[in-house]
Amino acid sequence: MDPLSIAAAATSIIFTIVKSGKHFATIYGCYKEAQHSLFMLQTECTVLAAALSQIQAHFSGSVSNRIERLPQTVMEALEMSLLGCTMTLSILTEEIERLVQGIELSETLKRKDKAKYVWKEDVMLSLVQQLRGQSMALGLLLKAMDNASVDRILAIVESGRKYFDTIENDTASIRETHRSKRFPTSISELSTKETESLYDLLEGDPLDSSDLTPMGEPWEALGDQPTQKFRQRKPISRKPVMSKSTTPPPHSPGIYKSQPSPLPERSKLASFVQTTTSRTPPPVSGPxxxxxxxxxxxxxxxxxxxxxxxxxxxxxxxxxxxxxxxxxxxxxxxxxxxxxxxxxxxxxxxxxxxxxxMTVTVLARLIDRGLLSWTNTLDEVLPEYRELIHPGHQHTTLEMFGAHLSGISEDIVTAEDGQLWSYLYDTSISGHEGRRTTLLSYLRKPPDNSPGPTSYEWHSVNLMLIAMVIETVAGSTWETVTKAELFDxxxxxxxxxxxxxxxxxxxxxxxxxxxxxxxxxxxxxxxxxxxxxxxxxxxxxxxxxxxxxxxxxxxxxxxxxxxxxxxxxxxxxxxxxxxxxxxxxxxxxxxxxxxxxxxxxxxxxxxxxxxxxxxxxxxxxxxxxxxxxxxxxxxxxxxxxxxxxxxxxxxxxxxxx
The missing domain is CATH 3.40.710.10 (DD-peptidase/beta-lactamase superfamily)
Structure with missing residues (x-):
């Protein structure tokens, strides 16, 4: 997609909104039962037109590097949103023109023909929801495109995943239910013929800023235009950066760290119900x-x-x-x-x-054999070290070490004034001996925090201690046991x-x-x-x-x-x-x-x-x-x-x- 195609597509959609909006006042006076729904349609059209105007401005003028720096995900989301707007507005225009035609023919229509021109409340409310979602999606894309950080751009776009998914489903549904209509498959297909003459479109009247608010008579009667608020949901949480020496928390609970991260305010972490039978997602209707x-x-x-x-x-x-x-x-x-x-x-x-x-999976295999239990404490499975383990660690179970609830937080690189790290890198020191020394270094001191559900902190030492337990129970090195119990x-x-x-x-x-x-x-x-x-x-x-x-x-x-x-x-x-x-x-x-x-x-x-x-x-x-x-x-x-x-x-x- 080139910038001019995007700008032209946005302009084309804006004029479609304006053209439909010019009929709202006429309909408002003739379909009294539809005033509330019509008001919502007018509101969503106004908000959408404003967002499209910003899109048009963003991709007009000198934009040689704007598209190049935007991830492909963003460009695909933008194209899909613009196509969604086009298709929804096409259906809206068709409905509006049908109603206007009914008004114009009202004096000559026979009773049996009047049914063709009734207000379809369910259709209009569906269009309201579609327009609202498209406005939200475009608002998020505008916010994303104003960022210099690719991570932040992706995080913002992913925070609106539910809007993009809905647009995708809506466009597929429209194609399925309106097979006789030809809809564009890319924004390059959006026709600009209708917008080649602004005077033709507006019946000879020049276009000014007020034309981008297709409200007409009913809107003025209701006072000032409300402000559309775009909700920013927290994005996929990013894994924290880890030094060469330590690994990071697997997923900071805060789809790309809270500032950036992929996905939305992602729902708060809740109880997980695992299903053992997989289900394929429902098929999306349409091609x-x-x-x-x-x-x-x-x-x-x-x-x-x-x-x-x-x-x-x-x-x-x-x-x-x-x-x-x-x-x-x-x-x-x-x-x-x-x-x-x-x-x-x-x-x-x-x-x-x-x-x-993989390490904890090996431990689970040994627990399956009855050699251990998740509730075992270290002094139970490592009795030879019982006298060396600080009382603060005595009630910490294997489950707590596996879930990183041990209260251990001291950086392994700086432990023992850096001497432990140097010792571990000594080529004459085996993995088993290094883990044993680490166990003695950390467990002879009290935990940095009280062990338990509120002390979660990912730490490499927790997994090193689990590996030490595996070695002690199996009577062989962690590497050998892992190969025998997992890889093979x-x-x-x-x-x-x-x-x-x-x-x-x-x-x-x-x-x-x-x-x-x-x-x-x-x-x-x-x-x-x-x-x-x-x-x-x-x-x-x-x-x-x-x-x-x-x-x-x-x-x-x-x-x-x-x-x-x-x-x-x-x-x-x-x-x-x-x-x-x-x-x-x-x-x-x-x-x-x-x-x-x-x-x-x-x-x-x-x-x-x-x-x-x-x-x-x-x-x-x-x-x-x-x-x-x-x-x-x-x-x-x-x-x-x-x-x-x-x-x-x-x-x-x-x-x-």
Whole structure:
């Protein structure tokens, strides 16, 4: 879409409003029973005309870089909103002209013919709702386009998802119920013939600002025009930035941190009711290929992901989607910035804090065997350390550590004056020994906050302690147990620890796997040598951020979290009770033991759970939406705010696929 097409489309719609508005006063005097509904129609037309005037002004004049900086999601939402306005106003114009014709013929009409010209209250109220939603959508788009931050733009647009979804459904419904009418499929098709002569349109009268308020006689009688208030709802919460040393909270409860974040005032976190049977969303009536908001073909999603790559913020984006239709995998971009080696569907990506989800899944397997209980305390499962554990930790259960309710908040990088972090990075220290030392460092001191439901704070140490418990109970290292209890049973044979193929990947002329990257202010991301010290977390932290995986393997993992034992493939893997523990929030919180934050999303038709974050040169965003039988994960090979922003943008695209 070019700026002039957008401006011309807005102008065309405005004049359609003006043309219909000129008949309102005539109708008002002849259809007394319709005065209230007509008043609402006039109001919504005025508000819509004002919003369209701002759209027209925004894309007129010098706008060479305005469209280029706007994400594709925003442009699609704008086109869909303008098309929705056109179609709704087309139906309104048809109804208004029918009523005017009835007035003009009233003296000659026979009684049986008068039924053709009655006021249709239900139709008019439906049009009022459509116009109101379109005004709200355009208001949000205007607010978004006034922002310089891409994250903030996307957050604002996503906050209006319910309006865009409604517009999409309304346009599909109009096409279905008015098949004999030809509606445009893009704004480039909007005819400007009607607006080529302003004098013709306004019957010879020049256009002035008052013509953009198509109220006429009834409006003046009712006093000043009310102000339309646009409601800004809180957007998808963004994962906080994590240093190389720690992983972030999987989802700050506050669709892109409260300032930005993807989606609306998203409904407050509520009790999550998990369903074990997936349901596909109801089909949208009308031709699906005529609804630009929907990415209803693989090619459309692939093109949108390519747009993210062309933004230059990340070298690669990888997406895995599981739904009742099966699994879809999309991998776009290159393995390393500055190198043309393309990524493939079998490439191995760091999965950031999703590693923690896998760690607690292993613990659930051991609990299923009766070796442990979620209510066990550390002094019960680690009796050899009982005398060393501070009394403040003695009543903290495995469930509380898994839900990050332990009260631990001290940064692991600065603990013990930084000596612990240096010790963990010593290449002679194994992951097990590093976790043991961390346990002694943190648990000999009182917790930073009182453990319990009000002390939620995501911390890598909680998962390190769970890994220590796994090692103690199983009598082997966390890495060995994780492979035996998770990777092998689920046939995740391309999932492992640290940086994938780091020696060969770092020394080959062309990368053998995606390289990790660091964001650079004002420039492309910088590759980080996958074999270099500091690129990855030390092995002690791998239970919280140190696993890599292929997209096909992640599809299997997503299917397990989406369907659980209701899928025959997982019936022997985990009991229904343990699966529910991983997927339902701990009482009094919104976090599940599977490290997923429960929330409500319109696109998910109810409850959804999510985790994600960034670290070790990668960023990831995972979502599970049981009500629509859909789960997906999006990964980029850049860490920091840049990586999480692109992962979240990819997640938005997945909600529309």
């Amino acid at each position: 699906p290929n005529l609804t630009p908001w929907a990415l209803n073909t693989p090619q459309k999603l692939q093109n949108s992901l390519d747009t993210l790559i062309r933004s230059g913020r990340v070298p690669a984006v990888a997406v895995a989607i599981v739904s009742p239709k099966g699994a879809d995998i999309f991998v776009r971009g290159v393995r390393k910035q500055g190198n043309n080696t393309l990524t493939t569907q079998n490439d191995l990506f760091g999965i950031s804090p999703i590693s923690g989800t 049973p689920l046939e995740m044979y391309h999932t492992g620890f640290g940086q994938a193929d780091h020696i060969r990947n770092s020394s080959s002329a062309n990368p053998t796997q995606p390289w990790p990257h660091q964001p650079q202010a004002g420039g492309p991301p910088s590759p980080s040598n996958p074999a270099a010290r500091g690129t990855s977390n030390p092995p002690a932290l791998w239970p919280c951020d140190g696993i890599y995986s292929s997209l096909p393997d992640l599809c299997t993992f997503l299917r397990f979290y989406l369907y659980g034992p209701s899928d025959a493939s997982f019936q022997s893997f985990l009991s229904p009770a343990s699966w529910k523990s991983l997927t339902r929030p701990v009482q009094g919180t919104s976090i599940t033991l599977g490290q997923l934050i429960q929330c409500t999303r319109n696109w998910a038709k109810g409850s959804a759970t999510t985790t994600g974050g960034q670290g070790c040169g990668f960023a990831a965003s995972l979502w599970v939406a049981p009500e629509i039988g859909k789960a997906f994960v999006c990964i980029t090979n850049v860490e920091g705010e840049v990586g999480t922003a692109v992962a979240d943008e990819a997640a938005i695209l997945c909600t529309r696929f």
